[in-house]
Amino acid sequence: MATILRRETCVRGVSRRAAVCGGSIIQRRTFSLQELDEKRGTRERVVILGSGWGGFGLARQLDLRHYQPLIITPRTYFVFTPLLASTAVGTLEFRQAMEHSRSRPGIEVIRAWAEQIDLSKKTVTVEGAVQSKDKVGSVIGDGKQFEVGWDKAVVAVGAFSQTFGVEGVKDHAFFLKDVADARAIRRRILECFEEAALPTASEARKKQLLHFAVVGGGPTGIEFSAELHDLLSDDLTKLYPSLAKYHRITVYDVAPRILSMFDTSLAKYAEKVFSRQKISIKTSHHVHKVNSEAVHTREDGEVLVGCVVWSTGLAPNPFLAKALKGKLQMDERGSKIVVDDHLRASSMDERGSTSWPLDDVFAIGDCASLGGQELPATAQVANQQAIWLGKTLNKAAVRKAAEGKPGPVKVQDEKKFRFRSLGIMAYLGGWRAITQSGSAELKGRMAWVLWRTAYLTKSVSWRNRILIPTLWFTNWVMGRDINRF
Amino acid sequence: MATILRRETCVRGVSRRAAVCGGSIIQRRTFSLQELDEKRGTRERVVILGSGWGGFGLARQLDLRHYQPLIITPRTYFVFTPLLASTAVGTLEFRQAMEHSRSRPGIEVIRAWAEQIDLSKKTVTVEGAVQSKDKVGSVIGDGKQFEVGWDKAVVAVGAFSQTFGVEGVKDHAFFLKDVADARAIRRRILECFEEAALPTASEARKKQLLHFAVVGGGPTGIEFSAELHDLLSDDLTKLYPSLAKYHRITVYDVAPRILSMFDTSLAKYAEKVFSRQKISIKTSHHVHKVNSEAVHTREDGEVLVGCVVWSTGLAPNPFLAKALKGKLQMDERGSKIVVDDHLRASSMDERGSTSWPLDDVFAIGDCASLGGQELPATAQVANQQAIWLGKTLNKAAVRKAAEGKPGPVKVQDEKKFRFRSLGIMAYLGGWRAITQSGSAELKGRMAWVLWRTAYLTKSVSWRNRILIPTLWFTNWVMGRDINRF
Numbered sequence: 001m002a003t004i005l006r007r008e009t010c011v012r013g014v015s016r017r018a019a020v021c022g023g024s025i026i027q028r029r030t031f032s033l034q035e036l037d038e039k040r041g042t043r044e045r046v047v048i049l050g051s052g053w054g055g056f057g058l059a060r061q062l063d064l065r066h067y068q069p070l071i072i073t074p075r076t077y078f079v080f081t082p083l084l085a086s087t088a089v090g091t092l093e094f095r096q097a098m099e100h101s102r103s104r105p106g107i108e109v110i111r112a113w114a115e116q117i118d119l120s121k122k123t124v125t126v127e128g129a130v131q132s133k134d135k136v137g138s139v140i141g142d143g144k145q146f147e148v149g150w151d152k153a154v155v156a157v158g159a160f161s162q163t164f165g166v167e168g169v170k171d172h173a174f175f176l177k178d179v180a181d182a183r184a185i186r187r188r189i190l191e192c193f194e195e196a197a198l199p200t201a202s203e204a205r206k207k208q209l210l211h212f213a214v215v216g217g218g219p220t221g222i223e224f225s226a227e228l229h230d231l232l233s234d235d236l237t238k239l240y241p242s243l244a245k246y247h248r249i250t251v252y253d254v255a256p257r258i259l260s261m262f263d264t265s266l267a268k269y270a271e272k273v274f275s276r277q278k279i280s281i282k283t284s285h286h287v288h289k290v291n292s293e294a295v296h297t298r299e300d301g302e303v304l305v306g307c308v309v310w311s312t313g314l315a316p317n318p319f320l321a322k323a324l325k326g327k328l329q330m331d332e333r334g335s336k337i338v339v340d341d342h343l344r345a346s347s348m349d350e351r352g353s354t355s356w357p358l359d360d361v362f363a364i365g366d367c368a369s370l371g372g373q374e375l376p377a378t379a380q381v382a383n384q385q386a387i388w389l390g391k392t393l394n395k396a397a398v399r400k401a402a403e404g405k406p407g408p409v410k411v412q413d414e415k416k417f418r419f420r421s422l423g424i425m426a427y428l429g430g431w432r433a434i435t436q437s438g439s440a441e442l443k444g445r446m447a448w449v450l451w452r453t454a455y456l457t458k459s460v461s462w463r464n465r466i467l468i469p470t471l472w473f474t475n476w477v478m479g480r481d482i483n484r485f
Numbered sequence: 486m487a488t489i490l491r492r493e494t495c496v497r498g499v500s501r502r503a504a505v506c507g508g509s510i511i512q513r514r515t516f517s518l519q520e521l522d523e524k525r526g527t528r529e530r531v532v533i534l535g536s537g538w539g540g541f542g543l544a545r546q547l548d549l550r551h552y553q554p555l556i557i558t559p560r561t562y563f564v565f566t567p568l569l570a571s572t573a574v575g576t577l578e579f580r581q582a583m584e585h586s587r588s589r590p591g592i593e594v595i596r597a598w599a600e601q602i603d604l605s606k607k608t609v610t611v612e613g614a615v616q617s618k619d620k621v622g623s624v625i626g627d628g629k630q631f632e633v634g635w636d637k638a639v640v641a642v643g644a645f646s647q648t649f650g651v652e653g654v655k656d657h658a659f660f661l662k663d664v665a666d667a668r669a670i671r672r673r674i675l676e677c678f679e680e681a682a683l684p685t686a687s688e689a690r691k692k693q694l695l696h697f698a699v700v701g702g703g704p705t706g707i708e709f710s711a712e713l714h715d716l717l718s719d720d721l722t723k724l725y726p727s728l729a730k731y732h733r734i735t736v737y738d739v740a741p742r743i744l745s746m747f748d749t750s751l752a753k754y755a756e757k758v759f760s761r762q763k764i765s766i767k768t769s770h771h772v773h774k775v776n777s778e779a780v781h782t783r784e785d786g787e788v789l790v791g792c793v794v795w796s797t798g799l800a801p802n803p804f805l806a807k808a809l810k811g812k813l814q815m816d817e818r819g820s821k822i823v824v825d826d827h828l829r830a831s832s833m834d835e836r837g838s839t840s841w842p843l844d845d846v847f848a849i850g851d852c853a854s855l856g857g858q859e860l861p862a863t864a865q866v867a868n869q870q871a872i873w874l875g876k877t878l879n880k881a882a883v884r885k886a887a888e889g890k891p892g893p894v895k896v897q898d899e900k901k902f903r904f905r906s907l908g909i910m911a912y913l914g915g916w917r918a919i920t921q922s923g924s925a926e927l928k929g930r931m932a933w934v935l936w937r938t939a940y941l942t943k944s945v946s947w948r949n950r951i952l953i954p955t956l957w958f959t960n961w962v963m964g965r966d967i968n969r970f
Contacts (some may be wrong), residue, residue, distance in 0.1 A: 033684050131672070146685055198597070199521070237586040
């Protein structure tokens with residue numbers, strides 16, 4: 001059950017302790033960024049913290065004649081997050097939802113955890129990230145810290161899964177933020193079926209194992225439930241015919257309705273589709289505890305389940321509190337970096353009473369808050385911000401060169417960032433979806449076609465534009481491939 | 486570094502201890518094979534131990550009108566072993582080398598470890614197999630034993646990796662027997678590159694991390710080296726251009742030449758291709774120790790490496806000694822079940838002095854020894870035995886029905902099994918291969934075409950016949966996809 005979240009909060013704790021004990025010292029002599037410095041030439045170095053929709057998107061956008069993009073990330077691949085639910089149930093391969101950060105020539109990558117940032121020296125202190133030998137899939141620090149200089153710094157570290165402090169979630173529920181999560185979910189679903197198929201499994205045990213709970217009625221939870229429903233009814237029913245009568249899905253949400261970002265009519269349609277598919281929706285239900293066997297809600301008490309998938313929104317990345325507090329202006333809850341309409345972060349005086357925008361520090365994606373506007377924490381927003389920032393930096397560099405100005409590139413004279421919603425969509429299972437864009441709404445089969453097309457055209461690599469339809473086709477003809485791995 | 490081998494010897498040890506402590510008792514009341522018994526009707530039940538080339542191949546062959554195939558296996562998928570080396574380096578997805586044992590309707594599967602077999606009661610005692618919660622990918626016993634009755638029993642449990650007792654192999658080397666092994670190798674290769682790419686990595690450390698050692702110069706070791714060479718030179722050189730000068734591959738073998746099953750001229754050709762690809766071949770080298778940092782040979786002493794892949798042949802499956810010793814006739818070393826030319830195992834009197842063939846117990850694949858003949862321990866042999874046994878059982882059932890004889894089906898009057906070698910082949914990297922069939926030899930590009938065609942036409946599922954060429958094509962055009970997972 002490795003997830004990004006636990007990896008950060010628990011495993012990172014270990015390396016922090018090591019640092020305190022003196023195990024982690026800044027390496028001043030034994031390392032060299034000489035090669036990076038040579039390649040850089042006279043270009044500005046843009047250090048990007050994070051390799052998600054924001055960080056990887058920006059790196060791809062930057063003009064290599066003007067900038068040296070340098071991604072600092074403990075995770076060397078980009079995850080096409082909207083496809084994670086599909087990979088968790090085997091509709092797609094895991095690798096179809098990934099792209100290697102080093103796959104684009106000219107984008108430099110250091111696999112490391114960012115630890116501190118120095119705004120006056122213009123450096124970031126990082127610690128090399130290596131695979132844990134004890135926990136498969138976990139990435140820990142290697143105890144060797146070093147400094148990397150930057151001309152521009154972009155914070156794109158994203159957010160973590162929100163648990164609201166509910167007991168047992170971190171240890172017993174599955175998140176859906178990373179490929180490791182999707183893999184763990186797939187493995188658990190198949191394990192539930194295999195255990196239920198043993199002749200020694202009692203009726204009660206079968207019912208428990210094949211009851212899948214999803215906590216959170218947002219798009220992620222709903223799409224996962226829909227994909228899981230397809231897997232159960234299309235495929236696993238064929239492999240385990242005698243278990244078909246046992247499996248069921250329940251979606252829990254604390255709110256009175258699911259899909260609150262959609263219009264009521266679309267959410268109602270979703271509820272209708274789900275009810276026809278025999279997915280229970282338990283709105284206004286409060287989960288207060290999760291353990292290895294059950295979900296506990298205030299309304300229903302203990303409900304035995306085989307697997308709990310948890311998707312109740314985002315929590316701030318602890319990097320913000322650790323490295324940026326008191327240096328950059330944060331929102332009131334201290335969970336996001338406030339940026340202006342050029343996506344610039346702001347410095348503060350010591351008392352935090354006045355602040356002014358920095359020309360060389362930016363924040364994008366889930367960890368940024370665009371002053372005054374409440375943008376959704378979605379891939380769409382992060383992607384648009386990444387593209388805007390990349391293009392704007394490119395334009396500003398050209399303008400500076402044309403005008404022959406000295407000093408670093410500045411974006412303040414460029415056009416402001418404006419988010420243009422392309423609409424929202426959610427898959428509902430059984431080849432049905434809902435989409436909503438401004439006042440235009442679509443539901444059912446046509447919305448599903450739109451949903452697939454959108455994911456396909458947004459899929460970053462050409463490889464995946466070939467493989468994803470091939471997999472969709474073979475799945476359609478022959479069913480999903482749901483081996484253990 | 487989970488492998489089938491360690492899973493068996495270590496993890497199984499845990500459940501055996503649990504059994505001794507009373508944690509494992511035969512479940513007599515709480516379980517029911519009623520459903521299986523109902524489905525069986527008047528057919529004979531063929532219990533097959535194992536789901537590899539032998540077991541899964543036989544189950545697919547049996548005529549469902551006459552037999553109920555029931556596979557007992559802790560691993561619910563079939564592995565297309567010749568493609569494992571390709572999956573380890575990312576040429577193919579893991580799932581293209583797998584097929585779910587339950588994918589064929591009518592084939593029954595119980596995921597369990599076979600513990601004992603009773604020849605007079607015609608039962609096999611098994612223990613339910615579940616995923617370990619501690620070790621990802623490991624399968625352990627669930628402590629619940631139960632008995633399954635059979636009309637025919639087929640032992641197709643295969644063999645384990647041979648280590649010759651060399652110190653450290655089980656803990657520090659990677660085998661290439663299962664998909665979990667291939668995944669662990671892929672992860673380790675990428676990890677070596679990522680660690681070497683850190684600015685803190687010294688010259689010596691880079692050289693060590695990117696030195697890949699392969700122990701064993703048989704087809705598996707050679708094909709893996711060849712695939713690894715392709716990955717390093719085609720793909721990783723592009724992703725990590727500054728590391729290109731560091732990586733190298735060394736193949737160790739204790740014998741004076743590699744590929745001893747091939748004619749000398751082909752083996753010489755292989756050595757020439759390897760030397761052109763800068764793969765070192767160290768024949769007549771004796772590895773006596775492996776640890777997390779190095780391979781130790783008698784000739785060269787300690788050689789620092791990033792990863793050791795171990796492929797030095799097969800060792801007997803411990804199930805034979807545990808469950809069959811003294812019951813079935815074994816070969817002199819006690820490592821294989823002796824079968825006659827109808828693949829029937831033999832019973833023995835108490836002193837083991839005389840033996841007679843059993844009409845209802847068979848052994849096929851790597852755990853069987855065809856009296857008098859030394860067949861290679863390959864997928865080809867296991868596959869041919871599985872097909873022969875399936876077809877022969879089908880024919881014998883038809884004959885028995887036609888003749889109206891009472892009693893169980895007997896194969897003794899059917900044609901004998903005869904192995905027909907279809908030739909052997911090995912991939913050498915750089916689109917070159919060698920094939921040898923009788924006196925016909927082929928090497929180079931044409932042999933490579935034959936090699937790919939053979940794997941493709943033998944690939945069991947239609948899904949994979951579509952996906953494998955698609956992956957080959959996208960890899961060819963766009964390079965391998967070598968994300969971490």
